[in-house]
Structure formats: structure tokens, C-alpha cells
Amino acid sequence: MNQLSKWALCLLAASTLTPGAPAADGAELPNVIILVMDTVRWDSISLSGKENNDTPALEALADQGFVFTNTWSTHDSTVGSHFAVFTGLTNPRMEKNSGVNYNQANNSIAHHLKRLGYHTICVSANGNLGPKGLKIFEPFDFFYNFFKERSSRLILKNEAYTKRVRGTLDRFNAPMTQFTSTLIVADAGDVVEVVASALGARPTGRPFFLFVNFMDAHDPYYPPSAFYNVNEEPLVYDFCSDLRMRPVPTFERLKKGIKDEDRLSELDKKYALVTRPWMIAADLRPSQMALYRARYKASIRFLDNQIGALHALLEDQGLYENSIFFVLADHGEAFGENDLLTHSLPPGYTPKEVTQRVPFILVPEIKDVQERIEIHDTVCINAVTPTLHEVLGIRYDTAVAEQDPHTEYGSSLMDMATDDEQVRRHFRPRETGLELMMRNDVCEDLEAPEAERIEALQTMGYIE
Secondary structure, three states: OOHHHHHHHHHHHHOOOOOOOEOOOOOEOOEEEEEEEOOOOHHHOHHHOOOOOOOHHHHHHHOOOEEEOOEEOOOOOHHHHHHHHHHOEOOOOOOOOOOOOOOOHHHOHHHHHHHOOOEEEEEEOOOOOOOOOOHHHOOOOEEEEHHHHOOHHHHOOOHHHHHHHHHHHHHOOOOOOHHHHHHHOOOHHHHHHHHHHHHHOOOOOOOEEEEEEEOOOOOOOOOOOOOOOHHHOOOOOOOOOOHHHOOOOOHHHHHHHOOOHHHHHHHHHHHHHOOOHHHEOOOOOHHHHHHHHHHHHHHHHHHHHHHHHHHHHHHHOOOOOOEEEEEEOOOOOEEOHHHEEEOOOOOOOOOHHHHOEEOEEEEOOOOOOOOOEEEOOOEEHHHHHHHHHHHHOOEEEOHHHHOOOOOOEOOOHHHHHOOOHHHHOOOOOOOOOOEEEOOOOOOOOOHHHHHHHHHHHHHHOOOO
């Protein structure tokens, strides 16, 4: 049996047997879990075979399902990529005066699953993800965002949080910022703790949809001491633990040390485009960059450990067997490639191999995959929602997107087997009887949501 046949048959299993709420055809509905590892590039995990960075929990999940080795994000930034996961669209078209706005609650997979009777849970460590700026997060029954629940203002009033923040900043000899203080008390362990509480409080007798965003791999990269000993770091002169806070030289000063005219010309263009000069990496020496990268890798090892803890929690509660499980990243991270740092980089200069090639694991509902199945075809993260539509038998009218030249609706991962009729005839998607239509209502006043989006970006430190 070839790998696509295995893939198809396992998705067949994932679309026929499950406890949960019954579909119209009598089949019961599975739980749906989507874990997004914010800022994790494909080559930073051991599944890629390109990096000596042990991530055993991801390996264990991959052994029970499918690894898509050539997966790309629609964007190198949070908002656009999460929008793609939740709606299947490559472009939300939320720009002021665009005349089109797909940022509607009923375009969200959370809304679609809620219509099927799912209890919907969102736990996010990313302050950009919330119903203020992104209406696709409105349909959640339980919504917890750490940048709201553990804001820098609230941290100062909580002795335990304050102690953790001070301890971490002292360990890394790092400056305190509002953004960093919340990240420190929103690590993967904190996230899993909130998830456990939300799962424990959910109503019984209904399937659930769980979305989780982890931010551990996001700068400034302060991994826990159990996963990284800062005292074993080599001594590096003029190293600032928070790359955003380092003294960035002006272009006029920087160019005095660069003799390559072509590189100077490109740097001049980048300096003119970036809103955050610290995104330019030309001032950093290899020894400084190596420290940032080492801390980043350690942060991912800790994140992997906590994904393993969540996996164990689901198994202990008898929830894992009955769940379709997606694990992916929204985008990657640059460490000096093309003289750039982090993500949300200038259009035309983004080193896509490191900022948009991401991990993607799918564990089907029926855990009968005997060995890891690697799929090497090119896929996009906007395949998540179309795949769920097909597995759950949701009829979704996407005509408005098909007629829009500025966006594109994704393809179900099951479409990879369309040329093999012997496999395709085994697919019997649930018949839920749910029919929905994508909307692109013209927003009469885009000022308010735009202001909310800007506020969120400022909170996250992406813009001044």
C-alpha cells in the first residue's frame, strides 16, 4: 500500500467512528484539537532531520499519524496565518477601503463546529488573537488570552507572578518590558494548566473543539532552567538578552564596516522598509546570533515537553482516542538569514524557507497508524478548515472567495488522493446536514476593528 493509500484509509477511519454528538447519518462526531506552536520553524524540530534538537513529544505524535514535510504558511505573521487556519483563506481582506471583509465570526471553523453542537475552547498565549481584532475568535464558549488575563498591570499586583518575572529576568540579565513580563507567566506549562481546567469544566455528552496557541518559541527566548543552563553559555561581549532592546546602529554608522556594495544597497532598502530597526541583523556577530538561536532551540524543547504533558492529560481523561489532532506552526523565525531577524518582515525580503516553512502533524481519530507516514507533497496551513469540512460532512459554499482574485480558499488534505479512485471510493464523510455559506460583508466602518488591531499589535510590541 502506498503512503497516499495509507493516508486515505486512515482518514476514512477518522470520518466514521467516534463517540460524541451524533451526526445526521448516525455517526458520532470526534473531538477536534488544533495546537499552534507560534514561531516554530520546520528545521528547528527533530522531525525535519535538519537540526539536532530533540523533540520527542512531536515524534510520538508523528508516529501515530501523518507528517507533512513540505508545509508552508500563508504569512510570516500571526494574524494572517491564524486567519488561514480558521477560515481556509489566504487573505482576510480586512484592509481599510478594500470593500471586502472576510473577518466574520461565521467564517470561522469555531462557528461551524459550534453549529454542530461542539463546545468550543480557546487558550492563547498570543495577544494578537482575540475577538476584538479578529471576529473569527468570537464563537468560542471558553476564551482565555494570557495578555488579557495576565497583563503587565495585573502581574504587578500578583506576588507569585512578580517573583517569576524577576527570577527569569535576573537569570538572563534581561530588561523588563510589558510584553516580556506576560510571556514569562504564559509559558507552555501555564497554558496546559488552563487547558486542563477548561477541559475539566466542559459540558459532558458533547464533542469539543480545542484551540491552543503556545508562544514559547517567540523572542526574547527565555527557556526554563531545566532546559537551559545560562551559566554554561560562552562569554559574548556586548550581548543583549532581549534582541529588541539592543542598541541598534543607524545605517550611516553600520555601513562604515561593510565593504560589499551590493549588500549595502540591499540593507539601505531594508532600513527604509522596516518599522522596527531591531529586525535588521547586520550589527550582530555570529557569536551573538548563536546565543539567540541556542535559547530558541531550548524554548522549543520545553514546548515539546509540555505538548507531551497535554498529550498525556488527554490520554488519562480518555479524550485522545476520540480526537482529530492537528499540530502546526503559524510561521517560523529568521536568525540573520538575508540580514533579517524574527518575522513579520518586509515584503519581498522575507527568507521564506525559515519564516514560512513550518511543521504540520495530523493524528487521525482512530489511532491505528502502525508507523509514521510522511507526505512530501506541498501543502499549506489553510488546509485545516477544508479538511475538517470534508471529514465532518459540512457543505460550505465558498463562491465569494472563488470569485475574489485577491484571496484563495484551501484544499482538503484528502484531495491529495483524488487521482486514486480505488482509494477515494472508501471515503464516506459524515452527513451532518449542515450547510453554510462564506460571507465577505462590506464593513461600513472599518475604523473600529482597525483601531483594535493596532492596539493588539502595540500590546505585542510589533509596532510603536
